[in-house]
Amino acid sequence: MIRPTLSVNDHAHIYNRGVDKRIVFNENADYARFVHTLYICNDTEFTVKNLNRMIENVQNPILHIGERTGERFVDILCFTLMPNHFHLLLRQNIDKGISKFMHKIGIAYTLYFNLKNERTGSLFEGKYKYKIVNNEQYLVYLSQYIHLNPIKIIEPKWKEKGITNWKQANDFLEMYKWSSYQDYIGIKNLPSVINPGLLGEYYEKPEKYKKFVNSYLVEDLDKIINLS
DSSP states (O other), rough: OOOOOOOTTOOEEEEEBBGOOSSSSHHHHHHHHHHHHHHHHOOTOHHHHHHHHSSOOTOSSSOOOOOOOSSOOOEEEEEEEEEEEEEEEEEEOOHHHHHHHHHHHHHHHHHHHHHTTTTTSSOOOSEEEEEEEOOOHHHHHHHHHHHHHGGTTOOOTHHHOOOOOOHHHHHHHHOOOSSHHHHHHHHSSSSTTOOOOOOHHHSSSEEEEEEEHHHHOOOOOHHHHHHH
């Protein structure tokens, strides 16, 4: 299958899951390491030396490597990490930025995970999957979908049947740290990792974005499919 070509300034939905649907984030330290990896690897000056320092202490999820010194491969508009998969909404800043960024992330996190758990081999299910986001409406609804993903932990059938308890869902989403949702609704969580870009232009006020996410209906998933 030929993968579509991404140009500079293109947006893309990137996603992947553990091989055989295995858990790839066993504990909070694993989530924290992956988020840290998103930040550190998003740098054209990222080197093998940086990588070695990232994996030298697998018991410490955060290593102080220093500030980024190069260009960002991508802008991370939003993301969500789940026990066995992840979603990223990215804007490509330089030629082949997304592929270079994802390659570095895959190596850095897999080495960390394998060393920590005394295993070998692939961690993720082949090369990451992606879809080009070719219009702004698709981008906005996709961010809603990505930020709602953690609800599956408490309502496994939310995609098919809708959200049955919005208060519980809201409380859960507002407490879920491994997502960029908190930063969009005015709760400072991981602001150094993301750059809202177009989403920030659409929803300048946190309460407006929260209201948009709360307006989700099952039919909204069709909008994503039809617009992609």
